[in-house]
Amino acid sequence: MNAKILIVALLFTAAVAGAVTLALLEGGIEYRTVPQLLSESYGGERVKLKGQVVEIQKEFKPAQFTVVDIPEGSAQPGLSCLVIYEGDDVPQGLKKAAHVTLEGRFDRKRGAFVATMVQTQCPSRYEGQQLPAIEPASP
Numbered sequence: 723m724n725a726k727i728l729i730v731a732l733l734f735t736a737a738v739a740g741a742v743t744l745a746l747l748e749g750g751i752e753y754r755t756v757p758q759l760l761s762e763s764y765g766g767e768r769v770k771l772k773g774q775v776v777e778i779q780k781e782f783k784p785a786q787f788t789v790v791d792i793p794e795g796s797a798q799p800g801l802s803c804l805v806i807y808e809g810d811d812v813p814q815g816l817k818k819a820a821h822v823t824l825e826g827r828f829d830r831k832r833g834a835f836v837a838t839m840v841q842t843q844c845p846s847r848y849e850g851q852q853l854p855a856i857e858p859a860s861p
Contacts, residue, residue, distance in 0.1 A: 751825065756791040756801040759828040759835065771824045771835060776802060778818060785812045786834075789822060804834040815842035 754769040773789030785807040791800035805824060816822065825839035 753794075756803045759803070760801075764828060766827055768825065768827055771803075771826075773803070773805075773822055773824065774799070775816065775818055775820045775822060778816070784808050785816075787816070789824070789835075792821070803828075804832075805837050805840075806832065806834045807837045807840050809838055809840060813840055813842045816840065 751768055751770050754764070754771060756771070758764060759769070759771070771789070771791060772794075773791045775787055776790050777788040779786040779788075787805050787807070788802050789805055790802045806829075808826075821843040823841045823843070824835060824837040826835055826837035828834075829836045
């Protein structure tokens, strides 16, 4: 067998194995709801949270806003939660009524979800929808 073909095959195999490993490591973050984050079983691990922005406090640095979680399979809104975004740039699509996916940890001392990643959904997916009635999050 030609040495060049063997080297290319080994490099290709290593690249595929690395990509699969990276995908498995990054894909292991679970989605949670606000009640799950407030429960005793939450251990402070990194999680994802889906929600709808209901208020933005623009005067604070880092950025702070309130979201109401959207439990999967439910038409009723969940609890609201303060979010502190510690990333560099706030997404342009972050506005009231925007649907967002957050990644981070819930900090019990601050009583807030500390997000390191905020991703807004395409507005065409939620524009025209009514904002749900919000219940303040209990500490």
